[in-house]
Amino acid sequence: MQTDHIEKIVIVGGGTAGWVAAAALSKMLPDKIRITLIESDAIRTVGVGEATIPQIRRLNGMLGLDENEFVSETNGTFKLGIEFNNWGQLGDSYLHTFGDAGINLSNLHFHQYWLRHHAEGGTGSLWDYSLHHKAAYAHKFGRLERVGNTSMTGLAYAYHFDAGRYAAYLRKKAEATGVTRIEGKVEGVQLAPDTGHIKSLKLENGDTLEGDLFIDCSGFRALLIGQALDVEYRDWSHWLPCNRAVAVGCKTSSPLLPYTKATAHEAGWQWRIPLQHRTGNGHVFCDSFISEDEAVETLLKNLDAPALGEPKPLRFTTGRREKFWHKNCVSLGLSSGFLEPLESTSIHLIQSNVSKLIELFPTRAFDESHEAEYNRQVSNEYDLIRDFLILHYHQTQRDDSEFWRYCANMDVPDSLTAKMELFENTGLLYRNPEDLFRESSWVQVMLGQGLHPKQYHAMADRISSDQLARFMSDVQTIIGRATDPLPSHQDFIETQCKAALQ
Ligand SMILES: Cc1cc2nc3c(=O)[nH]c(=O)nc-3n(C[C@H](O)[C@H](O)[C@H](O)COP(=O)(O)OP(=O)(O)OC[C@H]3O[C@@H](n4cnc5c(N)ncnc54)[C@H](O)[C@@H]3O)c2cc1C
Numbered sequence: 001m002q003t004d005h006i007e008k009i010v011i012v013g014g015g016t017a018g019w020v021a022a023a024a025l026s027k028m029l030p031d032k033i034r035i036t037l038i039e040s041d042a043i044r045t046v047g048v049g050e051a052t053i054p055q056i057r058r059l060n061g062m063l064g065l066d067e068n069e070f071v072s073e074t075n076g077t078f079k080l081g082i083e084f085n086n087w088g089q090l091g092d093s094y095l096h097t098f099g100d101a102g103i104n105l106s107n108l109h110f111h112q113y114w115l116r117h118h119a120e121g122g123t124g125s126l127w128d129y130s131l132h133h134k135a136a137y138a139h140k141f142g143r144l145e146r147v148g149n150t151s152m153t154g155l156a157y158a159y160h161f162d163a164g165r166y167a168a169y170l171r172k173k174a175e176a177t178g179v180t181r182i183e184g185k186v187e188g189v190q191l192a193p194d195t196g197h198i199k200s201l202k203l204e205n206g207d208t209l210e211g212d213l214f215i216d217c218s219g220f221r222a223l224l225i226g227q228a229l230d231v232e233y234r235d236w237s238h239w240l241p242c243n244r245a246v247a248v249g250c251k252t253s254s255p256l257l258p259y260t261k262a263t264a265h266e267a268g269w270q271w272r273i274p275l276q277h278r279t280g281n282g283h284v285f286c287d288s289f290i291s292e293d294e295a296v297e298t299l300l301k302n303l304d305a306p307a308l309g310e311p312k313p314l315r316f317t318t319g320r321r322e323k324f325w326h327k328n329c330v331s332l333g334l335s336s337g338f339l340e341p342l343e344s345t346s347i348h349l350i351q352s353n354v355s356k357l358i359e360l361f362p363t364r365a366f367d368e369s370h371e372a373e374y375n376r377q378v379s380n381e382y383d384l385i386r387d388f389l390i391l392h393y394h395q396t397q398r399d400d401s402e403f404w405r406y407c408a409n410m411d412v413p414d415s416l417t418a419k420m421e422l423f424e425n426t427g428l429l430y431r432n433p434e435d436l437f438r439e440s441s442w443v444q445v446m447l448g449q450g451l452h453p454k455q456y457h458a459m460a461d462r463i464s465s466d467q468l469a470r471f472m473s474d475v476q477t478i479i480g481r482a483t484d485p486l487p488s489h490q491d492f493i494e495t496q497c498k499a500a501l502q
Helices: 016-028 056-063 067-073 110-119 131-137 163-176 223-228 292-301 346-359 368-394 402-409 414-426 439-448 458-462 465-483 489-496
Strands: 008-012 034-039 077-079 081-085 093-097 158-160 180-183 186-191 198-203 208-210 213-216 233-235 244-250 260-265 268-274 279-285 312-315 319-321 329-331
Touching: 008 016, 008 208, 016 034, 016 056, 016 163, 016 346, 056 067, 056 158, 056 346, 067 163, 067 489, 077 489, 081 131, 093 131, 093 439, 110 439, 110 458, 110 465, 131 465, 186 223, 213 223, 223 329, 244 292, 268 292, 279 292, 319 368, 346 368, 368 402, 368 414, 368 439, 414 439
Parallel strands: 008 034, 008 213, 034 180, 081 260, 213 329
Antiparallel strands: 077 158, 081 093, 186 198, 198 208, 233 319, 244 279, 244 312, 260 268, 268 279
C-alpha cells in the first residue's frame, strides 16, 4: 500500500498551546514522525490561563500524568466550580458547579422535581441538593467517584495551576518523548507558489525550517494562520464585549477555596484563582466603558492581600478564526480564537482540538474534505461555548451601569434565545450533543441569574407530595453523609500533592 503520511511537524510557539500540542502529538503519534517546536524567549507567553474544567483530566490521562505530581509541579489546587457574584443582580451569588444537583429519577432531571417542590411551597435553592456546593462551601475536597451505593456520581473536579509551570512541566514530558525544541524567532513564512501551502519558516538567525504540517501556537499574533495564510477572524465583541484585562497575584489566604470566584464589576468582572503559592487575580473589562486606570483601581481594591507586583495589562478581541485548519496549517490556542476566560474554556479548547487533530490526522495530500470536517467540528464547539458565555452577560437584571444595560438589551444569537425561551416556558433544556456544557451547567447559570421556569415537567407529578418530600430530604441526607468524611482542601493538598517549590 502506498502511504502519504506526514513525516515532519513544526509547532510555532511554546505557550500552553504549543506544549500541550507537542506533548499530546508526541505521545500519540508514531515515533517516526519528527516534531519540532520553535519558541522565542524574547516573546513572552500570555501565561495567565490558570483555571480549567474537568475535561483536562482526560488529557492528563492520555499523557499518563500522575495527578499528585502534576498538581505539585504546577503549584495547583482543586476546583469544584466557579462562584459567580453580582451577575444576576448586585448582591447575588451562585456556584456553577461541575456536578449535577440531586439525583435524576425515572430519566427526569432532578431540577424538574425541585421545580415542583418549589411550586408546592418548598423553600431552599437547587444548590441545597448539590454535593459539589456542600463540599465547596465546607472547603473540602477528596477523590470521590460515587456517592455511597446510590446512582449519584461523586465529585467532578478540575484544577487551578500556575500556567508558566504547566508549560514547563509539559515541556519536560514532551522532550522526554522526543520533541525537539528550538529557541529562535520566526521572521518569515515561505509559501509554495503552486499550492499556497507553507513550505518553510525563516528564522532570525538565517536558518530555514521545513515541515509537512505546521501548527500555529503563536498566540494572538497568529503568525501562520492569520499573518501568512490570511484566514479571517470572526469578531464577536458585540456579544462578548470585554476586550482587556489587568492581572496581578497576591499572597494566598486561608481557607484554601476549592473554587474560582468571578465577581462582576461595573464594566466587566474579576477572577480570583487560589494557587498553593499565591492567589491569581484579574479584572476583565471593556474599554468602551471604563479606562485601564479605573480597571486597575477596581482590581487592587478587591484583592484579599497586597498585590505582588504591578498589574499586567492584556488586550484581546473575542471571536474565532473562520477556519482553524487551512491548507497544511492548523491553529491551536489564542491564534485560533479567544472567547474570554469566564468559564475557563481556553485550555480545554486547546486539548479538545489537539484530540480532534489526532483523530482526523491528515496525510500530505491535505484532502479538502478532511480539512472541512475538522473545521466543522471546531467551529461548532466554539459557537456552542460562545452562546453559554453570552448567557452570563445577557441574563442579568442589573441596570446600574451602561455596560450592564448594554448586555441586558443586546441582540443575542437565535440559538441562545431559543434555549432561554424554552427553559423559561417549560423548564426544559435541549443540549446539542456536541456542546461542551451539560444540561446541569445551563440550568445552574439560568437559575443562578434569575431565569425561573414557569412550568415543571408533567412526569414530576408521578410521585405523591409525600414521596417528593421524602425524596428531597433523602438527597440532602445522602449528600451530607458523603461530604462529612472528606478532608479539608488544604489538608488534602498538604498530604497528597504539596508543591515542591513555593
Ligand atoms: C486575560 C486572560 C485570562 C485567561 N484565563 C484563562 C483561564 O483561566 N483558563 C484558561 O483555560 N485559559 C485562560 N486564558 C487563555 C490562556 O491563557 C491561553 O489559552 C493559553 O495561555 C494559550 O496561549 P497560547 O499558547 O495560544 O499563546 P501564548 O501564551 O501567547 O504563547 C505564544 C507563543 O508563541 C511564541 N511566538 C510568538 N511569536 C513568535 C515568533 N515570531 N517566533 C517564535 N515564537 C513565537 C511565543 O514565544 C510564545 O511561546 C486566559 C487568557 C487571557 C488573555
